[in-house]
Amino acid sequence: MSSYENILVETRGRVAIITLNRPKALNALNDLTMREVVAATAELDANPEIGCFVLTGSEKAFAAGADIKEMSEKSATQMYTLDWFSGWDQFTSRRTPVIAAVNGYALGGGCELAMMCDFILAGDKAKFGQPEINLGIIPGMGGSQRLTRAVGKAKAMEMCLTGRMIDAEEAERSGLVARIVPAAELLDEAIRTAELIASKSKVAATMVKEVVNAAYETNLQQGVLYERRVFHSAFASEDQKEGMAAFVEKREPNFQHR
Ligand code: CO8
Numbered sequence: 001m002s003s004y005e006n007i008l009v010e011t012r013g014r015v016a017i018i019t020l021n022r023p024k025a026l027n028a029l030n031d032l033t034m035r036e037v038v039a040a041t042a043e044l045d046a047n048p049e050i051g052c053f054v055l056t057g058s059e060k061a062f063a064a065g066a067d068i069k070e071m072s073e074k075s076a077t078q079m080y081t082l083d084w085f086s087g088w089d090q091f092t093s094r095r096t097p098v099i100a101a102v103n104g105y106a107l108g109g110g111c112e113l114a115m116m117c118d119f120i121l122a123g124d125k126a127k128f129g130q131p132e133i134n135l136g137i138i139p140g141m142g143g144s145q146r147l148t149r150a151v152g153k154a155k156a157m158e159m160c161l162t163g164r165m166i167d168a169e170e171a172e173r174s175g176l177v178a179r180i181v182p183a184a185e186l187l188d189e190a191i192r193t194a195e196l197i198a199s200k201s202k203v204a205a206t207m208v209k210e211v212v213n214a215a216y217e218t219n220l221q222q223g224v225l226y227e228r229r230v231f232h233s234a235f236a237s238e239d240q241k242e243g244m245a246a247f248v249e250k251r252e253p254n255f256q257h258r
Helices: 031-045 076-082 088-092 109-116 131-135 143-151 153-162 168-173 183-199 202-217 220-234 238-248
Strands: 007-012 015-020 052-056 061-063 098-102 105-107 119-123 127-129 179-181
Touching (some): 007 031, 015 031, 031 088, 061 109, 088 109, 098 109, 098 183, 109 127, 119 183, 202 220, 202 238
Parallel strands (some): 052 098, 119 179
Antiparallel strands (some): 007 015
């Protein structure tokens, strides 16, 4: 695994832990951090021995947004020609499941990055917000779209218009996070959850990710049909044979992830 400046990457068995590590800037997401997360996850995604990622930050901040200092002097033309931050699209196309383990602030691009993951586990002191309006801008890494799908129009509109932060309780109540865990236990719990996911068939886990994500992009009829077709194709995998044989034989399955 390559070495990086703004992130730490560790593998534990079938789980990869990617930690945003710019403590002096509360993990603000600059261009280099994006490129490092994109590169590290590309390498890990291609590794069949890895079954789940955990993306996390520090106790104080998952990420306090895109790097305001780096962006502040950019012109619209520079943003456009560089297609600023479009690299994050590559992160969202990873096929390995990704859990965001969020302690502390997940603001602006930080909240948007957490929402790009497959689900969020929140520490009980986590805070989520889209405060871009305070800077005279708007969310630009998908926040207006993913937040609206996650929490509905009323709360997304209120959060983006006022910049109000919500705490972990409100985030769970609104459907933004899957579960709240005491802050000190968050990373261990995220890793345990990732180990559980990684112990399943990676073929089936990849399919789950694909069909649940399709629910965002298709109508119900097309989505149900798509799910059925992918379900049918699951029967082409060795893991389907093994999983069902193990059930019938009353033993634990031994998935080979193919
Ligand atoms: N960018 C750059 N530096 C940051 C950021 C940031 N987003 N957030 C914090 N920092 C830096 C601070 O400048 C400070 O540095 P220094 O010590 O050199 O002054 C250091 O981190 C510590 O921060 P604070 O002293 O402010 O810490 P506090 O505990 O007092 O406050 C807060 C914590 C409330 C999180 C506060 O830092 C804050 O409000 N941060 C900014 C939050 C914000 O506005 N985020 C949205 C940014 S815009 C964005 O994300 C747009 C995404 C879309 C981009 C799409 C491009 C196409």
